[in-house]
Amino acid sequence: MQRIPPFLLLLCLSLLLWACGSEAEPKSRKPSEPALPQARYLESDDAASAQDDEELLPKAMPAAESEATESEAPKSEAAEKKHVRSWKRSQILPHQSRLKVGDKEELPQEALQVKVRIDGFRARVLLDGYYRNDRKQQFEGTFQLRLPTGATPWYLAFGKVELERKLPVLIGDVLYSPEEARKMGMLPEDVLRDRFKSFKHPKQARLLPRRKAAYAYDETVRQRVDPALMEWSGAGVFSTRVFPLEPGQLHRIVFGYDVDLSKLGSDWLYRLDLPAGKMRRSVDIELSKVPGQKVTLSTGEDPQEAEGRLYWNLSDPETRTIEVRISGPQNLALCSIDPKTGPYLAARFTPEFEAKESDLRQEEALFLLDTSLSSGPNAFPIQRKLLQAILETNADRIARFNVLFFDVGARWWMSSWAKNDAATRKALLAHTDGLSLEGATDLEAALRQAAQPSFLPASAKSSYPVFLLSDGAATWGEKAGHKLSQILKSSERVSALFAYRSGMSGTDLGMLTRLTRESGGALFAVTSEDQLAKAARAHRTAPWQLQAVECDACSDLMLAGSPTVIYPGQALTLVGRGHPKDGAEVVLKLRRGSAEQVVRCKLNARIDSELASRVYGEVATRGLEDYSWALQAEAEVYASYFRVAGPSCSLLMLESEAEYQRFGIQPQEHSYFVKKQPASQLLAQARAKLAGRLRDAKAEFQAMLTGLAKAPGLNFELAKSVQLLIDELPVESFYIASKPLTPKLLTWKDISGKLSEQLASRKLDYDNVSAEAKRRFDLAGAADAIRALSSLIENRPGDLVLLRDVAYSTEAWGRGDKAYHLLRTLAEKRPYEPVNWLGLARCLRSMQAEELALLYYEICLAGTWHERFGEFRKIATMEYLHLLRKLSKEGKRSRVLDYAKNRQESLGREFKLDRADLLVVIEWNTGNSDIDLHVWEPGGEHCYYEHPRTKIGGRLTRDVTQGYGPEMYVLPQAQHGVYQIKAHYFARRRNRASARSKVLVTIYEDWGGKYEKLTRKTIKLEENKQIHEVARVQIDK
Template sequence: MSIFHIMKFCPLPRGFALLAVFLLILTPIARAQIALNPTDPKAERVLIRSADISTEITGRFAVTTFDLVFANPNGRDLEGTFEFPLLDGQRVVRFALDINGALREAVPVEKEKGRVVFEEIERRQVDPGLLEQTAGNNYRARIFPIPANGTRRIVIAYQEDLMTASTAANKAPRYRLALNFPNELRTFNLTASVFAAPGAKPAQASTSLALKLPAWSDGHVLQVKKENFTARGVLDLKLPAISTSARPAVITETFNGREYFYAEAALPATALKANARPEPKCVGILWDASGSGRDRNHKREFALLDAWFAAVRNVEVKLVCLRNTAAAPITFKVRRGKWSELRAALEKTIYDGATSFDGLIDDASVDEWLLFSDGVVNFGTTQNLEKLPLRAPVHAVNASAKAAPAFLRRLAAQGGGEFADLMALDAKTATSRLRRISPRVLAVERDPEAVAQIFPEVGAPVNTENGTFVVTGILRQQSATVRVKIGSNENDAQAIEVAINSGENTGSLAARAWATTKINHLAAAPGDNREDIRRTSREFRIVTPDTSLIVLETLADYIRYDIEPPAELRDEWLKQRRATDAATNKNRKQQIDRIVTMLHERVQWWEKEFPKDKPIKRPPETKPIHPASEVVILGGSERQNTVRQEQSRRRERPAAAPRANDADGEIVAIERFMVSDARQAADLDRSGFEDGRRVDKPATGSFIALQRWSPSASYLDRLRRAPEAERFSIYLEERADHAREPGFYLDVAEYFFDEAKHTPTALQILSNLAELGLEDAALLRVLGHRLVQAGRPDLALPVFERVLKIRGEEPQSRRDLALVCAKLEQYQRTADLLWEIVSRKWDDRFPEIEMIALGELNAIVATHAGKLDLSKIDARLLKNMPVGLRVILTWDADNSDIDLWVDDPSGDRAMYSRPLTYQGGRMSRDFTGGYGPEEFLVRTPKAGKYTVRINYYGDSRQTALGPVTAQVRLITDFGTASEKEKLITVRLVDKKEELEIGSIVIGE
């Protein structure tokens, strides 16, 4: 089946707009057109000029390779992003791009590093390519550029286990390749090579493509070449049945100095007669009712339930819907297989919120559980659970192309249940699987000096439906024997004996078959096996959740980023790499020394006594603190430097800019302000507002007033008018028109938090942000910050853990996680994360963020003395400098320019061009291309009112994913035990000069 389903291109002016290309896997039943539709209606359609598709099949394994040439008729370069899910048993094993007219193979790299390198190189306008796995078994390839009026060649290959993907329970594997190209191809080549045991009959080929298939060449090669051909149809190969002879079929391969073997053996007849499960008296159904649940194939799920209830007949059912938290169970009675009442309830399911196992509790009356889910758990405190908290066996059922089958299989195996993939099994076959107890691997007997690393390992379930059993391993001697015992227990155990001889039936699939089998096995518990999975995936160039494939243009780039290149560049890379090692060690020391120097300058400021009288009036400044001549040295591409120079030029104006709300009395650029005290409940007392402001009076003799604004949105007007019982229904109505808008969920969740006073509903609606993008760090950051506001740092913690995994190359990811850990009193981890920020060299887009993190690190150390291990921290950097007032601004969008301004009681303004005020207020370095933070500090604040403003210049993002969301923290007595904090979240739409968001009054 094809990995190409839907593609979309848009023109990319050099350094500006983002091209998106989306590819989806075709199901075994249906196929969809490969459409290349530009998002810009004025752009010409990007075409596929040629397609060379090849398939190599050995036994039950197949590798399919797509070699495509894209033609860009537009006068602008394009960037491409391919997104495609693969089915269970399929893995990407090759990625290559043409570089200067020659095909260059991708090399493995850790996922975080791959993303960092790709985006850095892309900013320099050269030719990187990156293929990575997102959530579940979903993949994304990013390519830049597809040249203006030119072509780009792309090669992607995936490997699959045909027996796993088989749609019928028989011993004959079947291979299907679905094609649906939208335009006529200049050249089309299709080759299928099937390697079978000696004497086996050739595969039977049929097709719905508009061509006549030739006879098999040499009995195992089928080749078609066409010109000016439109490829729309399916190639179907019925392969020779797996031999049931006593001797297992074995293939071998030597790879990187090791010899690997792959063996297929017929299962003993007794093993095929799996033990039937006792009929349950009570069954629990865990129904994933999250937003992504709408995309599951409910027709197949209901067909399975039809067959399953027909088999068990009379049973009590307890239905538990899973969203961001588990709902209370609902009981149904099924008699004589009739389940119409339960079906009606499932058909009325409201799919909303994220996917989580939070709140799931056991029920002693349940004999079996059926879990219907895609397995992509994206919310809650139980995302990394090893086993569901249920006593009875758990069967996992998948009916989604965008799923995490390895996770579902693990849950089933560890819960004593079965896994049924309805994307590959019909209802009858799936029911048969769920109603029996699969045998397990009980023992593996071998000479460890002759063979090593054999899979499957002891305890692995054995799929008996296709009648075969696979054993893989590493051969160390000329010959060896492996004896595998399978069964439900020692009493019914049966042995399979495999004899392996060096050089037997050599081919090109044994090594990779071993590697994928190992990775699939280890993926059952990825936390414990992550490093082993990474090592294996890097060696065999297999994409996993932690390993990507990358193509770089020049040897210098492979050296600069310490990535081992393809074979043709490796010798020179090794030679030049030795010279860089010494420089790397020197740079680490220089980083710490640089921070020590900066800290010394900070101490001088902190120890200085500043006057608190009225400042002398100064003429307005016209020169920015970072003039254009200095901006260029910040790094980045020519495109980014141009943007920064333009920003600097725009700032060459009087510092006392007119206020945006002075002219018309309103701030139209703010969609929403959300207020929360991290130490108090989410509900707010309306009696605390004075003149439209929320007033809180801490015990320290100061109070904070925060502006509160509501967006102008018709859906909020409807909610406010509606009776309480109808509000959620109105939200669902409006969701149909705003389903992909993050701001919609933020607005409505905030309404249920603050106005409707219904926190459970607000949390469910807010959790939809986790469903909008599998790996959208910006959305997840917004979600995490809002959960903190709601007083749920426990829910925010796994969100920021995910952001760190996605965007580990950005210091903000560690800082966000560190601050949440502090709220959860995980102070050691807080300190460790902050020290990572201080001690590493970051991209120039994040100027002096180390100093902000260092201040927060010293505050943690000072307030938790004696409880922390500080052995990793350079003692020269341990100095707490508490301040009476601290204001911090951060935002969620990269390449955005937002400024923090603070006006003190004397009218003196701290800003990017005036970083030090008369009374000693200090503003941090200006961020013009990152996420912040920008920080204002004053050690001993003068009594009076401090007004906090945001100056939003806009952004140069390549994608416009919606309004920028900014967070402002207002802190008094920072670095002391009496610290107080308020958090404001602001969504910005229009580019305005100045936005007042709140104030702090110091003194009674």
């Protein structure tokens, strides 16, 4: 049988939802804890959990120009009239809705109802998914979803379907009719009211500041009750849990989000993809009728019309893709009135002005081509065509070029500039055909290479544009937009960065917008192959500097993405307060060199829509989040008021009002602040006050400490002496740099056949990926192993269990510098978990950033951590003392040497151990799991939680029973013989069908002595109550 080439497999896309965590019976020796009322938590961080490509929910096609300052290449009249088609998508894309109850187990979906409201350029989508637990056991369910690019959730509810007259509940009894659908509202307060007949006791999520929501979630989970949390994981990726899924019962998940329509030529397009599988499907679409518009539905049905709106109902449609295409008036304005905060405007328009080719001539260009897992199966062929088109179309300007292929690593195609001729381009395309698409996305590594290419001598005077061919979703390395953009701004070589978006899901519009804006480049929309040639030349057009924007009768005006330059054909989203008159104009004041221009854009249609205020809220919140460490509180207020789930706020669902009160979560009235503090003023004040400081690593570190002092579930106070030390340290002490990864196995032929098929379909099996990573580690080293294993992160970037899992393996392979940012993400999301800060200190130490490592150890000791973390302080003190003694012993000139000597003396009195023949520490990646450290000494004595002290002096720290550890065994004076180190696994999550944990083991022989030896390794635990051997240590005396 002939094997299908992996490249062809990339044409197939499917998204496999995953389940995180495992629960099993608690140890019989320990009394069960009283269960608190159930809770559910829906998180959303810059982190949901799965970036799988079989989406949980159907999705609208992402907008080609939503929320970013994108440009379309100028179009000819003939092109405008041509019926433009979007990029061809995989024909077997299932968009399956899956509710997971284990690593591989799932519950069937019986029906999906979709209600869509389209107002101008915006759509609001509300989905009712019905799932039946056909098992005899109660479960906790997990599903993850990647929303359309630019989409933002605004609603989540979950509960059991209940009918008074009939049991069991059949799906036909609960689906609402077209007449009922037409009457249903699309505001949060409407959802439960409209579903009351069959949804009597649902739980409705609240939008809360991210850290507060996460803390309430974790504390509820710790009580062996499963809440629901939806967290953002970047690029529209979200994850959530639901509980309880009662045996034999039908359950309903209601989920709502907003998304911009895409633009194809001069038409607006809304696309909805329905999941595959045997289930009932019903779709109701309504649309605001605008004079002069022509609306067509891809299925051919004619709409019903009532009160200025068009309605369609599709019951069990045969097609899985439904498109609404709208032609007619452009430059649309949405208007609404919030009774508490006033009127709002949201407009989408394209200014028209003459295109002039730039006089700037640069003969060299760099291309950054994304080869991470997320580039397959559909994005990479588009990026490859863009690369080819740009080189061919601009052969008269680009004489020499080079291409950087990047994922977790970054490598240049050529060791010098390549000539831009037909033969070279042919060789390049042939080379790309064989490249494997795997691993996470390290955007930082790519941008650093663009700013200072390793193939160029430092003295070279080259200046060039950079073309970024990527979705911009950073899942590895540094992820903060202001830090990444600074790499470009500080480079004397990069003249501008240009990026492109094709309408594929998973694109981080915010990141692409920021990078292009702050480098003086642009983000171009390329939503069809017909636009390739024009898009390939679009960067040649000379841009205009944006000086001001005005609109009569409106204030607090902001453009989405805060563009500083405008290109011809660039679509813009304007929001503000107030209502423009019919026929009002948006006025743009532009400058290019000494030339000035005023461009007027008439708003051709005004639509009264409740969506306008939320578009304003999204733009305002995203702007405030750009200054997150300085405007975090303001961003949280705006996100909460306008229900914008994302980096600032998450959706949390607890069991009862009493549960919210237990965590101090009270309804907040933010309307006064929103009304009196316009977002544009807050942003202007922040820019003026913080000019230059946003890239100050020391100021950011101090802001982090301020945030820790306010973090829920944590008492944190840094000693005055540490504060003084921070003040004395220079800014450079707070910058970190890691060495690049240089994997060698880069083609499909280097990958085992089974895994290559999984990578192509993105149905990754944890065990297969782990086995491949181990194989590559043995064959080629850490870089290749990390590239393989990091695919798990790329596929599920918000899965905190996986983040810790991969971080542990990366650290054990000797690349703590690459584990650092994974642990930093964990610390930002869960600041009240001390093991995150301890891991960061270890990583910094491995990077020789000893001054900063010292401060992170001080963070470990400055917090009063929950008692469930056992003797964390003792273990942190042991590690810290190890560093302090090293610094003092080496006696190198250091800015912290005096502090280190004084601190060593004080901590030495607390941890009275100078050396130990054997010291073992374990920690693990799954919360609410109990993993016990066991050591069998040569004489047969067994040191464990019930016998923590042995005759020869072995000591074991307190048993940690609720997740992460750490636990430590110390033996100052060992006897001759073999010491058997084992781990005993007790999973505590009983509402999962399957799960696994990973343990990071640190073994010191002759700790603190002349012949000290350090070993780090990881072991995978799967079977509950099973004892796993970790290591055997031979000590000779």
